[in-house]
Amino acid sequence: MDLTLQSLTQLAETEASGLLDLTSFESEILSRLIEALNSSGRLNSAGIGFHHQRLVEILKNRIAIEQWFKIHPEINEEHISDPIVVVGLPRTGTTLLHRTIAADSRLLAPLWYEVRNPVPLSESFVESDTRIPKAETEVAAILRASPELAAIHPMDATAPDEEIMLLEHSFMSTVPECYAYLPDFGNWLYEQDQTPGYEYLYRLLQFLQWQKRQRGLTGTRWLLKTPHHLHYPRALAAVFPRAKVVQTHRHPLDVIPSYGSMMCALAAPFTDHLDRAAMTAHWAHKWQCGLNATLAARADEGLSLDYLDLAFADLLADPKSQIEHVYAFINEDLTERALEEMASWQELNTRESRPEHHYTLEEFGLSENLINEQFSTYIGHYF
Numbered sequence: 001m002d003l004t005l006q007s008l009t010q011l012a013e014t015e016a017s018g019l020l021d022l023t024s025f026e027s028e029i030l031s032r033l034i035e036a037l038n039s040s041g042r043l044n045s046a047g048i049g050f051h052h053q054r055l056v057e058i059l060k061n062r063i064a065i066e067q068w069f070k071i072h073p074e075i076n077e078e079h080i081s082d083p084i085v086v087v088g089l090p091r092t093g094t095t096l097l098h099r100t101i102a103a104d105s106r107l108l109a110p111l112w113y114e115v116r117n118p119v120p121l122s123e124s125f126v127e128s129d130t131r132i133p134k135a136e137t138e139v140a141a142i143l144r145a146s147p148e149l150a151a152i153h154p155m156d157a158t159a160p161d162e163e164i165m166l167l168e169h170s171f172m173s174t175v176p177e178c179y180a181y182l183p184d185f186g187n188w189l190y191e192q193d194q195t196p197g198y199e200y201l202y203r204l205l206q207f208l209q210w211q212k213r214q215r216g217l218t219g220t221r222w223l224l225k226t227p228h229h230l231h232y233p234r235a236l237a238a239v240f241p242r243a244k245v246v247q248t249h250r251h252p253l254d255v256i257p258s259y260g261s262m263m264c265a266l267a268a269p270f271t272d273h274l275d276r277a278a279m280t281a282h283w284a285h286k287w288q289c290g291l292n293a294t295l296a297a298r299a300d301e302g303l304s305l306d307y308l309d310l311a312f313a314d315l316l317a318d319p320k321s322q323i324e325h326v327y328a329f330i331n332e333d334l335t336e337r338a339l340e341e342m343a344s345w346q347e348l349n350t351r352e353s354r355p356e357h358h359y360t361l362e363e364f365g366l367s368e369n370l371i372n373e374q375f376s377t378y379i380g381h382y383f
Helices: 005-016 024-038 045-071 073-077 094-101 112-116 131-145 164-170 183-190 195-214 233-239 256-270 276-298 312-317 319-329 336-348 368-374 376-382
Strands: 084-088 221-225 244-249 306-311
Touching (some): 005 045, 024 045, 045 164, 045 256, 084 094, 094 244, 094 319, 094 336, 112 164, 164 195, 183 276, 195 233, 233 276, 244 319, 256 276, 276 368, 276 376, 306 312, 306 319, 368 376
Parallel strands (some): 084 244, 244 306
């Protein structure tokens, strides 16, 4: 099984019965990613198979997406209006906040099976969407390969999840870096203009919004969430200038070792040479850069985005009042029905239903002094 641009492209075009249309920049990114996977990724046979399958599926999706747009040109008329965007370091309550508010049926949220497979497998997806059992099988396989993930992050094929997997379809996302140690590729990609990736994200949200309309959903605003947006607030503002951004905060000492354990759990099945300290250090540096990028952008009076800050401790101690702050910020009424929908979701999704997550600073090559120094700018601003 070869990880080469030619073999992946040929297989995708054969299986999707269509031609791939990538920009020269997208082809460059994909070529660099493949090169990194074949070198610094140090993949084992499972890793080669995993990344081969994932890249082929993304390329097939790219072909199929354009086919759907040609058959249904009305998708181009879908307008993504004033999205609500939850950002913050991972492990700061973004998932809790996102999934709680997403229970409000007046909003639209991307679901795991939709971001993983944005293309319906048939025209009859309204009556029976076969992406769901496919996604459930994949989630189960991920948890079998890395059982510790159940304690780190709630995984549910039909729950709201991150649009980072939609961005992955433009190859301008950090998803591959979650499953392999790719520091040189990641650092190169970080410095590129991310606007084309966000423009493709807009196109995929149009596609998903059209699908939701076919299923009778009437929500008028998207509720998005991914820590990825910390890195690129200016690209976010360029494509979604009227977005309302809710940023969650938690001390990096409580975040970085937990996130390091998550990244190592994701990558471990796909290599026999994982350096846990190096993997964690790579991600800690990325989040340091992302936080500083957002701080700098927020200080720019010319940035169109509006921000609301929420503390992780407050989200846990008094979630209702924090949600009230969010709804006042986004200029939406917090109705009794919405509160009931949220309460029902919370009752069915308690943290106690998942195993505890255990980790230490030392096992990931970290120390309190190191984290405090690395994140001193952010800590000085918020803590």
